[in-house]
Amino acid sequence: MTGSGAIWALGAMSGTSLDGVDAAMVRTDGVTVSEFGAHRYRPYSDAERATIRAALGKLGGAEVDAAAETVETAHAEILSEFPEAELIGFHGQTLTHLPDRGLTLQAGDGMILAHVLEKPVVWDFRSADMDLGGQGAPLAPFYHWALARHVGAEAPLVMLNLGGVGNLTWLDPSAAAPEAEGACLAFDTGPANALIDDLCQTRLGQRMDRDGALTLAGSVDMAILEQMMSARYFSRIPPKSLDRNDFADWAGLVDPLGDADAAATLAAGTVAAVARALEHCPEAPSEILVTGGGRNNPGLMTLLEGIAPCPVLPVEARGLNGDMLEAQAFAYLAVRVLHGMPTSAPGTTGVAAPVGGGKISRAGDLNDLKS
Numbered sequence: 001m002t003g004s005g006a007i008w009a010l011g012a013m014s015g016t017s018l019d020g021v022d023a024a025m026v027r028t029d030g031v032t033v034s035e036f037g038a039h040r041y042r043p044y045s046d047a048e049r050a051t052i053r054a055a056l057g058k059l060g061g062a063e064v065d066a067a068a069e070t071v072e073t074a075h076a077e078i079l080s081e082f083p084e085a086e087l088i089g090f091h092g093q094t095l096t097h098l099p100d101r102g103l104t105l106q107a108g109d110g111m112i113l114a115h116v117l118e119k120p121v122v123w124d125f126r127s128a129d130m131d132l133g134g135q136g137a138p139l140a141p142f143y144h145w146a147l148a149r150h151v152g153a154e155a156p157l158v159m160l161n162l163g164g165v166g167n168l169t170w171l172d173p174s175a176a177a178p179e180a181e182g183a184c185l186a187f188d189t190g191p192a193n194a195l196i197d198d199l200c201q202t203r204l205g206q207r208m209d210r211d212g213a214l215t216l217a218g219s220v221d222m223a224i225l226e227q228m229m230s231a232r233y234f235s236r237i238p239p240k241s242l243d244r245n246d247f248a249d250w251a252g253l254v255d256p257l258g259d260a261d262a263a264a265t266l267a268a269g270t271v272a273a274v275a276r277a278l279e280h281c282p283e284a285p286s287e288i289l290v291t292g293g294g295r296n297n298p299g300l301m302t303l304l305e306g307i308a309p310c311p312v313l314p315v316e317a318r319g320l321n322g323d324m325l326e327a328q329a330f331a332y333l334a335v336r337v338l339h340g341m342p343t344s345a346p347g348t349t350g351v352a353a354p355v356g357g358g359k360i361s362r363a364g365d366l367n368d369l370k371s
Contacts, residue, residue: 006034010085011331012075014093016164016244017193017293018052019207020044022327023078025085030335031177033150039324042078044070052107055095057245059105067095071108076116088113089334089358090123091139097243099135114361122334125357129344134351137241141169141186141348142336143329145178151318155286158278159315160304161326162294164194165242166270169348170281179345179354185282186348187238190231190273191247192294195266198251203259208293215299218264224253228269234276239350264299271303278309288312291322333358 006029014021021044025037044052048070055067071093079088090113092106110123126136144159148171159169166189175183193208200206200214209215228250233240250269254262278285287310294300295314304312315322333343342354 005029006032007086007335008037008084009087009089009331009335010079010082011089011327011329011334012079013091013326013330014071014075015326016094017197018044018049018164019293021074021078022324023082024321024324024327024331025082026328026331028146028332028335030332030339030341031146033146033332036321036328037084038082039321039327040078040081041323042074044074048074052093052095055107057096057243059096059103064095064105064107067093068107068109072112075108076113079113079117085119087334087338088117088119088121089330089332090121091125091330092123094244097137097241099130099137099241102130104130104136110359111361111365114363114365118363120360120362122337122358122360124359125330125333125343128355128357129349129351132352132355134344134349134355135239135241136349138167138169138186138188138348139333139344140167140326140329141171141184142178142343143325143332144169145171145173145175145184146332147320147325148173151320153286156283158281158285158288160189160274160288160290161292162192162270162290162300163292163326164192164197164244166190166192166274166294168274168277170285179342182282182347184345184347185238185280187240187277187280188242189277190234190242190270191250191266192270192292193297194244195247195250196263199254199259199262199266209263209297212297212299214260214263215267215297218258218260218262220268221254221257221261221265224257224265225268225272227253229272229276234273238280239346239348241349267297267300267303270294270300271307274304275307278307284309286310289315289318289320291315291320291325295322
């Protein structure tokens with residue numbers, strides 16, 4: 001793994017939706033995506049999900065330790081199924097993200113995984129960025145830029161990820177590099193699936209609004225939607241990022257509504273937040289490519305089409321895998337870290353200058369630490 005040649009890297013992602021771990025292979029030199037490889041999904045059990053959920057919003061303590069052990073075990077299981085991987089990118093599970101206070105916590109220790117898997121692991125992607133004044137998120141924009149080039153895009157476009165929290169990357173594929181000035185503008189838009197998932201879990205004992213059935217059946221409460229959109233976050237100039245719980249008050253706002261109307265109103269808030277986000281783009285995108293679980297909610301997608309100035313398409317329309325895109329991103333970023341390339345820039349996180357985040361742990365590091 002020397003030089004600047006392409007290698008097979010394995011990325012893993014456990015997002016704020018708390019559904020499970022995605023793992024995906026990408027062959028890349030850290031600039032160009034040469035090939036997509038195998039991928040798998042390992043769901044969290046109800047007990048594992050409860051353990052992680054109990055640690056959300058915390059920075060330490062027994063709950064955080066238990067969540068970290070759960071995350072490490074789940075990742076070790078799925079990552080061990082890819083013997084061909086030369087390098088692993090491990091994001092961990094975000095429990096707390098408070099960028100305005102310079103605090104973030106991703107559960108899971110990459111050194112332990114390197115020891116167990118006997119492969120080099122790149123992890124702790126956020127700290128270096130935050131040390132230089134960045135938000136530490138979002139982290140996928142450089143990969144979005146590489147994908148735009150991979151699919152042959154010529155005009156500026158938006159990649160919109162609707163996971164637990166929504167994030168948007170406006171990008172110019174004609175830029176010389178993702179860290180170049182004007183190449184990428186990225187930031188969190190607002191809540192996406194997290195609040196709808198929580199609603200379904202609390203009220204119906206279901207993990208999600210499958211196929212958007214609840215959202216489609218409901219009516220939007222416009223007065224509550226107006227309250228939602230009064231949050232100061234939406235007028236803040238990007239880059240900016242969110243914690244999963246930053247908009248927890250929305251759950252209280254929809255509490256008086258029936259199940260379907262509550263889901264529909266939360267979905268409308270998600271899309272209204274995207275509309276406000278699009279106002280910050282340097283120019284209107286030629287298309288919006290949607291990734292993350294939200295693209296599978298017809299209610300959300302229909303609402304998006306209603307506010308967008310251009311076609312709105314799932315990333316599959318361009319031959320990409322929306323279920324694995326975030327995991328692939330950390331494979332790509334891991335290779336960039338290996339080669340000493342930036343992983344974030346002023347336009348993506350607000351960091352002072354392009355910076356390469358991440359630390360590399362190798363199989364012997366834990367033994368060296370114990371000796």
